[in-house]
Amino acid sequence: MGDTRSAYSEVVVRIVPARRAHSHRLQETDESGTGGGGRRYNVLVYTELPLPDISTNTEPPAGQPRTLAGLPFAGRERIGVIWDHYEEFLAAFVEGNKTLEHMRERLLEAVPPVLEALFGAPPQSARPVRVWWSCESPELDDLPWELAAYSARAADPQNFYFVRGLPPSQPAPAIPFTPPLRLALLHQPQHTHPSLLDAFSALPPSIQLVPLDGPPHKVLEEVAREGYELLHIVSDGVVSLGHEGILLFHGAGESGRQVSPGELSSLLRGSRVGLVCLSTQDYGNPDYMNITGRRVPSAYRAFTYLGGSRLPLPTVVTPLGPLKQGEARNFWGSFYENLAQSLSPQRAFNHAQAACGTLPVALFLRHTQDVLFRDRPQAASPDAPDPTDLGAALSFSHELIAQLRTHRETYGEVSEGLSQFIASEEERQQELSEALDKWFETEEGQSNES
Numbered sequence: 001m002g003d004t005r006s007a008y009s010e011v012v013v014r015i016v017p018a019r020r021a022h023s024h025r026l027q028e029t030d031e032s033g034t035g036g037g038g039r040r041y042n043v044l045v046y047t048e049l050p051l052p053d054i055s056t057n058t059e060p061p062a063g064q065p066r067t068l069a070g071l072p073f074a075g076r077e078r079i080g081v082i083w084d085h086y087e088e089f090l091a092a093f094v095e096g097n098k099t100l101e102h103m104r105e106r107l108l109e110a111v112p113p114v115l116e117a118l119f120g121a122p123p124q125s126a127r128p129v130r131v132w133w134s135c136e137s138p139e140l141d142d143l144p145w146e147l148a149a150y151s152a153r154a155a156d157p158q159n160f161y162f163v164r165g166l167p168p169s170q171p172a173p174a175i176p177f178t179p180p181l182r183l184a185l186l187h188q189p190q191h192t193h194p195s196l197l198d199a200f201s202a203l204p205p206s207i208q209l210v211p212l213d214g215p216p217h218k219v220l221e222e223v224a225r226e227g228y229e230l231l232h233i234v235s236d237g238v239v240s241l242g243h244e245g246i247l248l249f250h251g252a253g254e255s256g257r258q259v260s261p262g263e264l265s266s267l268l269r270g271s272r273v274g275l276v277c278l279s280t281q282d283y284g285n286p287d288y289m290n291i292t293g294r295r296v297p298s299a300y301r302a303f304t305y306l307g308g309s310r311l312p313l314p315t316v317v318t319p320l321g322p323l324k325q326g327e328a329r330n331f332w333g334s335f336y337e338n339l340a341q342s343l344s345p346q347r348a349f350n351h352a353q354a355a356c357g358t359l360p361v362a363l364f365l366r367h368t369q370d371v372l373f374r375d376r377p378q379a380a381s382p383d384a385p386d387p388t389d390l391g392a393a394l395s396f397s398h399e400l401i402a403q404l405r406t407h408r409e410t411y412g413e414v415s416e417g418l419s420q421f422i423a424s425e426e427e428r429q430q431e432l433s434e435a436l437d438k439w440f441e442t443e444e445g446q447s448n449e450s
Contacts (some may be wrong), residue, residue, distance in 0.1 A: 007370045008130035012068050016136040031067045038082035046071040054114040064096045069167040077112035098192040100147055100306040107148035113283050120152040122159050130161040138243045141304050152279055158312045161346050163365035172367055174374035175274050180208040187234035188213055188251035195284040195325040199332040204340040206373040214260050216249050217349035224271035229373060234276045237302025245306030250283045274372045275345050278318040307364035316364040331356050343373040
């Protein structure tokens with residue numbers, strides 16, 4: 001994964017269902033004596049760091065790689081989730097007093113010793129440790145693992161980072177910008193909670209807020225066209241049968257009220273938007289909503305599945321459950337204040353978690369570099385290629401060639417013209433990669449100077 005370009009010692013934790021016969025049901029009885037109602041999962045750890053508490057005399061399960069994101073397989077453990085307990089708590093979390101301590105205790109009970117040790121104390125490393133958390137089973141994404149990850153560290157903003165997703169196969173350079181950073185706020189004002197507006201009213205001067213309250217699709221087109229770097233969306237949401245998180249906008253009129261992950265990816269692809277933040281609308285019942293006479297899960301699960309989508313999207317910061325009014329105001333205020341200083345979403349996220357005592361908010365990271373935005377030098381040529389455009393073109397080219405190769409493997413030889421196109425596109429990929437490498441070299445030089 002290009003570790004030479006990373007300021008972190010990387011750990012990838014991949015959680016997959018245990019596929020051994022009958023192993024999916026927990027046999028033991030829980031503390032309450034009710035028993036059952038659970039599943040076991042394999043915890044696969046990939047890292048070059050020494051992890052003394054991990055079982056190293058194992059192989060990855062069938063179908064799982066020995067290396068992931070350029071990191072070697074370090075060992076395998078098991079995790080057990082008694083879903084009866086979590087479902088009861090999630091109901092209380094959504095509808096009750098919204099306490100976090102009980103959920104934190106349940107999560108810590110579930111994690112194996114190697115993860116508890118990893119969360120509790122940093123391994124021997126000269127660099128900060130960054131844990132990438134990826135779940136193959138969608139139901140695991142619903143749980144606020146951040147509460148367990150930061151439980152013993154108090155969201156250490158210096159040495160430990162917990163992010164969701166997998167490291168991208170192609171690193172991308174920081175997005176150059178001319179200050180200030182521009183933050184587009186997509187919302188319907190009558191459904192935006194005052195506590196969120198309070199956070200936006202105190203933004204530092206280096207972030208310029210531009211409220212946009214038109215039809216969502218039109219606003220997203222404008223955000224991409226005008227080159228905004230940041231986007232904050234206030235919406236509701238529903239989860240489709242395919243576990244897609246779909247944004248739903250009350251007060252946006254009958255047409256264009258919904259935005260799917262595919263539409264969001266298509267509208268923002270190739271844009272300068274590097275970070276999308278999500279907040280819920282202040283509308284009726286914020287936890288459940290009625291669609292065609294049926295009660296369906298609302299925004300939080302939709303936000304989670306949107307953030308974890310495999311489609312090309314920017315980095316996403318989103319709550320996983322309801323926040324109290326003061327918590328939402330303090331989190332977003334702290335997040336944007338630090339982002340303006342560090343230009344790093346992950347540092348800003350850790351800073352906000354530390355300031356608020358760890359909340360059920362997740363960071364779905366889609367880049368490996370520490371700094372996502374870089375102040376464009378005044379002397380920079382306006383005709384210089386934009387690395388955002390280069391990265392988007394390279395990503396699209398790789399996807400296109402992968403699809404054509406799959407077609408060729410499935411249906412046999414293709415026409416000579418198509419073969420020539422594949423060859424020419426591969427040459428173009430090399431040119432794009434070389435252009436991006438020059439940007440990486442420039443960034444590294446600027447980082448050393450600073």
